[in-house]
Amino acid sequence: MKKILPSLICLALFLSFAFAQQSSDISERAKKLHFSSLVMDTHIDVTRKLQTDWKFAERHDTGHIDLPRMKEGGLNGLFFSIYMSGRVTGPKAVNDALQRIAAVHKLAEDMPDKVMLCTTAADVRRAHKEGKIAGLMGMEGGHMINNSLPVLRMYAALGVRYLTLTHSVNTDWADSSGDQPKHNGLTDFGKDVVRELNKLGVMVDISHVADKTFWDALAVSKAPMIASHSSCRAISGHSRNMTDEMIKALAAKGGVIQINYLDSFIDPDLYAYSQKTSAASRELMAKLGEPTRENFAKVREELAKQFGPAPKPVGSASWITLTTP
Ligand SMILES: [Zn+2]
Numbered sequence: 001m002k003k004i005l006p007s008l009i010c011l012a013l014f015l016s017f018a019f020a021q022q023s024s025d026i027s028e029r030a031k032k033l034h035f036s037s038l039v040m041d042t043h044i045d046v047t048r049k050l051q052t053d054w055k056f057a058e059r060h061d062t063g064h065i066d067l068p069r070m071k072e073g074g075l076n077g078l079f080f081s082i083y084m085s086g087r088v089t090g091p092k093a094v095n096d097a098l099q100r101i102a103a104v105h106k107l108a109e110d111m112p113d114k115v116m117l118c119t120t121a122a123d124v125r126r127a128h129k130e131g132k133i134a135g136l137m138g139m140e141g142g143h144m145i146n147n148s149l150p151v152l153r154m155y156a157a158l159g160v161r162y163l164t165l166t167h168s169v170n171t172d173w174a175d176s177s178g179d180q181p182k183h184n185g186l187t188d189f190g191k192d193v194v195r196e197l198n199k200l201g202v203m204v205d206i207s208h209v210a211d212k213t214f215w216d217a218l219a220v221s222k223a224p225m226i227a228s229h230s231s232c233r234a235i236s237g238h239s240r241n242m243t244d245e246m247i248k249a250l251a252a253k254g255g256v257i258q259i260n261y262l263d264s265f266i267d268p269d270l271y272a273y274s275q276k277t278s279a280a281s282r283e284l285m286a287k288l289g290e291p292t293r294e295n296f297a298k299v300r301e302e303l304a305k306q307f308g309p310a311p312k313p314v315g316s317a318s319w320i321t322l323t324t325p
């Protein structure tokens with residue numbers, strides 16, 4: 001025993017040294033790969049901030065994105081999300097969407113040496129070559145087309161390069177994963193929307209849609225589709241996540257899934273907790289009004305009193321509001 005113990009200690013030390021060496025190698029290799037690649041984020045929610053006096057070019061202590069931290073983190077391009085709640089419909093949705101689009105255009109106009117508004121892959125490569133951030137636009141929710149293909153064409157002309165067919169509620173032509181089934185997937189007009197997107201060269205985004213809507217869109221779309229911000233249902237059971245079968249079918253037609261790393265979408269415990277608390281959290285948030293950081297904290301505190309604390313520290317407020325992002 002006396003002889004074995006030192007040998008075991010030596011072996012353990014050797015293995016832990018080898019492991020540390022290996023993980024630092026992997027980390028170095030990953031860093032190298034990351035900083036030598038063109039890295040894109042396909043869904044960024046700062047667009048509404050662009051409509052305020054918030055400054056994209058300045059470093060901020062809150063939120064996830066600004067220009068200095070994009071540079072430091074090696075993020076070369078992003079899709080600004082043209083977003084509003086799916087409950088905003090009709091002319092107001094079109095009007096608000098146009099204002100968000102205008103805010104992205106203005107950002108690129110104001111910082112021509114830093115941000116390039118891109119609408120093609122060639123544009124993105126050129127922006128990267130010139131050391132600029134590639135700024136693109138994705139529209140999060142078919143409600144903003146106001147049931148009109150001509151409106152959709154205008155969005156495409158203004159530079160929108162993907163349309164998420166639904167947000168968290170059904171549109172008049174597509175079922176959402178966050179709502180009760182109404183159309184059994186896509187209606188005939190919904191299929192026309194997919195065909196029109198193909199014609200316009202605007203990507204069909206299936207994040208947020210009901211499973212049946214996904215399968216209908218996959219059958220209709222001639223172009224590869226994307227999931228701009230979805231995760232895996234095998235890991236977290238959120239209805240907004242994709243099953244393995246869906247991911248394989250998406251890939252088989254050339255499509256891509258971009259993972260959403262918000263906690264309840266990738267953590268089964270947080271997802272279970274969010275399910276348990278969702279009705280109460282919606283009610284509390286409705287009473288408090290604006291979804292501010294302070295109000296999220298108040299809701300969390302109240303939920304902890306009613307249901308016990310969240311199973312682990314929460315990195316973002318997302319688990320409280322299942323309807324966003
Ligand atoms: Zn979203």
